[in-house]
Amino acid sequence: MDIEAFRGLLTPSGQALLAEAGAADVSEDGLIGTASRLRRGHPADLVAAALTQVRLRGRAVAKFGADASRMYFTQAGLEQSTRACVAEHRARRFASCLRPGERVLDLGCGIGADLLARARAGIGGEGVELDPLTAEVARANVVSFGLDGIVTVREGDAREEDPSGYAAVFADPGRRTARGRVFDPRSYEPPLDTVLGLAGRVPSGCVKVAPGIPHDAVPDGAEAEWISVGGEVKEAALWLGGLAGDVRRRATLISPNVHTLVPDEGLGGPEVRGWGRYLYEPDGAVIRAGLVAEVAALVGGGLADRHIAYVTSDALRPTPFASAYEIDDVMPFSVKRLRAELRRREAGVLTIKKRGSAVDVDRLRRDLGFGGRRPKGGTAVTLVLTRVGEAPVALLTRPVPGTGAAA
Structure with missing residues (x-):
């Protein structure tokens, strides 16, 4: 899907095509027939873009629930996006720590999952995304939910951003390459040290990281939070400055209620014993x-x-x-x-x-x-x-x- 075809979906005729495709059979068995029928009345590239969105929306329900039907995606953007319940959990923390009117700079905003969640919580700010198509998708999502008066999206390289004037930085560095997932924080894009440096220039920050991040990679003064959803570990985040709590590490479970466990400094190591009941x-x-x-x-x-x-x-x-x-x-x-x-x-x-x-x-x-x-x-x-x-x-x-x- 190229950027011009995606922009075509946002026009009135593109929206009509998207609705028609959404009501059609896009299963593996029915996809070819549906594409052939739609191409009789619409340009082939626009039909391909519409069918891509419909199929991605179907996959996105697991992450975004009913909101998926109103959202736009790229394949990589969907795979790397924060699921809605986690983004909402983080947005509540931002809302509890920031003062009214304070804004967040979102570096590597992707399709905008965290940006949308914070905007829904009333937190303004700006998303920056390096990939032009992904930035266009994020803008479309902001408009789709009527949040364009609260947050904006623009193209840009996170490494070249000046966070001055923002109350907080949220960053989601890339953790995938053509060869697969990246586990070494130094190989993130941008590298974790670069992102931490940017976040350290404002009062508060939050950096999304892989759940396998080593404990010794957590900087002094930061809080690391590991998050699982329905019993499956999904991601981790480093909370910095005014957003960091008074503990160094935390486990948060969303199922759908939120449960949090923090260290008990009075505990030693657990005893070793024989099998019980x-x-x-x-x-x-x-x-x-x-x-x-x-x-x-x-x-x-x-x-x-x-x-x-x-x-x-x-x-x-x-x-x-x-x-x-x-x-x-x-x-x-x-x-x-x-x-x-x-x-x-x-x-x-x-x-x-x-x-x-x-x-x-x-x-x-x-x-x-x-x-x-x-x-x-x-x-x-x-x-x-x-x-x-x-x-x-x-x-x-x-x-x-x-x-x-x-x-």
Whole structure:
């Protein structure tokens, strides 16, 4: 999709075509027929742009819900955009810290997800985007939601921006290349140090980073927040200056309610103990934030192995920060013994989890007789593979409803 074709979609005739395409069959089976029919009345490049938007909007529902039907996307912009619930969570923090009338400079605004969320929270500002097409898409999104009186978008290189006069900087440096994801903060585009330097020139800042960011890459005085949605870690952010809290790290879970866990400085490391009645699997954001000891304290438990983030306890204490499993059996890892035990239990559904285990899960599933279709019915079993010291261990468990993201 080129920029001229996209601009054509914003005209009255383009909007009519977009509505027509949205009501048509754009599935893999129906796409060619729909494209052929639409091309009889519209230019081919405009039809291609309309069909691209319709298909991207369908994919975007998972991130943006009903708003996706009013938004515009590029493929890369959708993949890299902040999902709506996370952007809204961040916007609330900006709104609570900034004074009325203060503005935010958004560096690398992409399709504008965070920009829109802040504008909806009443926070004005300006988005800067290097790619001309993506900038055009972001402008169209601002107009689509009637927010053009609050925020603006322009093309520009984040590295050349002067943030003077803004109360805060929000930055989302690129973390993908043609070869895939970038994990080294020095390889972000712009590099993390460059972005932090820009944000350090204003009173407050927030930088979106990959959830795998090392703790030692978090600058002094900053707060790192790891965020999971529905139990899956999605991203992290560094809060700077006036937007930073009084803790160095935080885990935030959105499911859809928001739950936050911060360090308890009075805690030492969790105790190491034998397996209890329950196994707790901390949320990934909790693990990334280094807050497993806090979860262990919440459930009155400890670790079976000090290097593996599985918590065990004799008490059932539902918490949003960990999913609980009732332990039925603990045994040394043995395919033969597991196969016999699953047969004895008449297992019909097998879920396999692992941490600290080198076992190939797909191969194990086949070896246990679950490689093909299983008959309906039977017992549901969750098999947890881990180790205690150097000894591989298998636990046969059952999930406890109402724990983890559902708590």
